Amino acid sequence: MPSSPGSSSPSTDRQTDKRRDDAARAAWLYFIGGRTQDEIATQLDLSRQAVQRLVALAVSEKLIKFRLDHPIASCTELAASLAERHGLAFCDVTPSDPAAPGSTSGIAVAAAVRLQRLLASKAPMIVCVGTGRTLRAAVEELDTLDRPQHKVVSLVGAMAAGGQASPYDVVMRLGDKVAAQRYPMPAPVLTETVADREALQSQRAFTVLRELRDQARASFVGISEIGWQAPIQSDGFMTDSDISALIEAGAVGEITGWAFDAEGRPLDSPVNRRVASLPLEIPPQRLTVVVGGGPQKVAPLKAALRGKLMSALITDEATAKALVDQPGDIR
């Protein structure tokens, strides 16, 4: 696997553009026009496998998008059940791929649809986002838009302890996609000390973020378990000792860095006092959409639902089923 395919050639930009253009055209003819790759090859005067590569490129680069428009009965039922039981503004449930229970692609598409619908509006709007792989994937699924009147605001820092940016930073990419104004949070998830956090948060940038957050129309956040294999640890956002402190304090999950217990109560733990993210507040006028699914996320989601840490949920069928089937199960 080549490591940096784009950076080697200086004239890559124009080349790439042309290539993507061709890819889009080929994919259009293939999926929308319903032609075969051979026919497209003839029309575009390319070899068949060149067309095959273009189509594959268009799919992998998501120049072409697939959307399901049919209410699958069991998903609809699960969604309605969860929405009603937990007083959610909405709940979207996508089919699961039984062969890949951890896959987030369906959830990402569903989240993208919601985000898209929201951001398509021309009225200036502020949208807050957390971080994480699922949200990042959702942003990749978005159509490009041109909405410089919108603002996208980060609820949580994307820097790991070392100072390097997380590849799962969402604000910047979202800002790119919709050409909106971007407000990243220049902070790690956890500061070293409580004093550091206070110093950080008294900065001007944080005041701005807080003000924007208060006017936001919606927040889209991920959710994660707290544990030894959890992404928040393996991505270097929390140290081993943070994790063990949280586990001892009874943490089952976190949202934007804030750890909570099985009842969905934010923990009164020293670790939580070093969280640099904006506080978890769920005012009714702002939609707080939790996006996530997979077996590891069932317990955190259960807790977050009990603690009313969200006003909407986007998940997959298997997770929704688990949430509906044993809602009271505390582990």
Place this chain on the structure above:
Amino acid sequence: MPSSPGSSSPSTDRQTDKRRDDAARAAWLYFIGGRTQDEIATQLDLSRQAVQRLVALAVSEKLIKFRLDHPIASCTELAASLAERHGLAFCDVTPSDPAAPGSTSGIAVAAAVRLQRLLASKAPMIVCVGTGRTLRAAVEELDTLDRPQHKVVSLVGAMAAGGQASPYDVVMRLGDKVAAQRYPMPAPVLTETVADREALQSQRAFTVLRELRDQARASFVGISEIGWQAPIQSDGFMTDSDISALIEAGAVGEITGWAFDAEGRPLDSPVNRRVASLPLEIPPQRLTVVVGGGPQKVAPLKAALRGKLMSALITDEATAKALVDQPGDIR
């Protein structure tokens, strides 16, 4: 080819629902999940060809949709050029399928995207529509929505002379798709006599339609040539003598039944005095979107652009190219 597969069995509804559900699931796993049909067959406990059929069904019934999200340079250029030259609010140009120059599927998708964006809004809205194959196909491409607050209004009657409804009626289907209130026009395109038209238009229903039209946010209309093979003739909306009268009077095209000449001026012809549709009025506050493309529509589109009969255009690359290349060519 079986003629009426659905009507034979009384229990079709539930069967069909189940089948569509399965089809949606299979298509989801196939396109979004990226699994092979064999894998899906195993997971769903079906034979491989059963899955193949489900996927094909989902595609043909448009349970699964393909959208291109990439500005193909040449299309973008054509669109910008047309929009600027004719003062259009917007112009969308989709790639053409060189092997099927008359195909409207791309145009239909593009129109669906615009319609979708408009109708997704929750603020009550009135949208007017004409008729025709292209618009009908566009409506088929729409996602289902639930917007009972919207009203969809017909600008033109869908009855042919014989009294039977056209299969290309758009309002009813659009109303179904978005669960909006529907206002069809209970009239033919052309009445028998001028007196008939006046009688029709003095009816209460017409007053309502006119009032709704005046408050409409947008109109989506088709366009057609006037000639011996034109759909408006072969579908029985106009008689042979109507057509010859119009041709003699210099008609090159029609929009919602109103014939116009090469300069885009509505004809002062006896035939036009029998048109039951609402008048062609293009007030700036209401978007009037013409949707159509193909070789036969170049001349009508040219005329309509000259006569400023539209405020926006959705067409395909080949047509756009023809419009840009020889804009002044009168035939």
Place this chain on the structure above:
DNA sequence: CAGAAGACCGATCATATGCTCAATAACAGA
């Protein structure tokens, strides 16, 4: 300018998909 590295391309092959057909199952009418 030579050499090396890497991207790109087309040929070939394995696999996946879609179509046809014959058998079977479901069904309506008698």
Place this chain on the structure above:
DNA sequence: TCTGTTATTGAGCATATGATCGGTCTTCTG
């Protein structure tokens, strides 16, 4: 219940697609 009719199914086959491999061409470096 029987029977003719029609939808549905799976097998087999033709076609389309996707992956691999080796060669070529470009481009960067010494």
